[in-house]
Amino acid sequence: MSVLLRAADLVKRPVVTLAGDDIAQIKDVVYSSLSGELAGFTLNGRGMFAGPLKKTLPWANVHGLGPAAVMIVDESHLADQRAFDGELEGAGGVVLGSVVLTQGGRSLGTVTDVVLSVNEKSTDAVGYEIQPSDKTAPRRQFVPLPDALSVSGEALILPDTAIDFIRDDLAGFGAAVEEFRARLGPHAVRPAEVPAEAPAEGPVEGRTEAQTTGEPPQ
Amino acid sequence: MIRFSDISGNPVMDTSTATTVGRVEAPIIDPVSRTVVGFRIRKSAGPGSVLLWGALAGLGPDALTVNSAERLAEPPEELKTRSGKKLDVLKRRVLTEHGHPLGKVKDIEFDPADGRVTSLMLKDSFVDGGRLLGIGQYAVVVTG
Incomplete structure (x- = not known):
């Protein structure tokens, strides 16, 4: 069972140790300046009048992330501020605000948030919330994220097939991500991971579908 | 019990x-x-x-x-600190180690011979006592 949520929804969530103490809450989300992946969180103290903490929480040290809390093993898993030198916080990040382009050269919109898939045991970034450039489209849409993609401060390039998997709400988005990644098949999977996954996901059926529904470049 | x-x-x-x-x-x-x-x-x-x-x-x-x-x-x-009111287990929220909320502790069941906690009783479920990881001021944390 997995739950999809936006990274911004994590703000104000308590950070709880396995001993059951709430030692902080999420202040903001930090994205890695190189890859655009989630790098970690900056923290506030708990309570109404608590200010920002000098400590941060790197993504690698998160033990579990659930609907009620962000879990860590103990207080020693918080890092100091220097852990995020060179990374960008919140709205200033490389990914947020980037234009999403397809490989065919069509602009889909600008990124407003990152969608995380929270499983029982792990969490993965699976898509982006975008503000569509098409004015007739809904106020926000969700595009799936391939395993590997090109990103710079300027734009973010997705395969053309991503267009078929844009969704207006998070409810059906989980299935869309899985299907999208399956269709990309061996191309999106890094060489080391190919053997186990590639044959089972039916590249034959996927490829014919991609050809018939592929959008012409504009 | x-x-x-x-x-x-x-x-x-x-x-x-x-x-x-x-x-x-x-x-x-x-x-x-x-x-x-x-x-x-x-x-x-x-x-x-x-x-x-x-x-x-x-x-x-x-x-x-x-x-x-x-x-x-x-x-x-x-x-x-363990015996203070701030760390009482009853009425405290229960979280799994992955941050999923399970409810609040309504009652506990224990072995009268050695005091071993056999289960935490929530509103409409049980958590085995062996899953207990921590009791803190915010939550009771269990494995799973």
């Missing part, structure tokens, strides 16, 4: 004088050994308000017995 709600509020009887020296208020649970290590006692006639498991003379369905009111003492240093 015995539930804490069965003995909550029961009198603590001093067997040497046959008088009531206090009433059971709350269990004190050590999350590492997953056992009840004692009880907090209200209206204590002794020097403190903590009755350690080892100081009990008897644990029955209608009363706890001690052989002297002196057994109701101040907690040892390592149990001082």
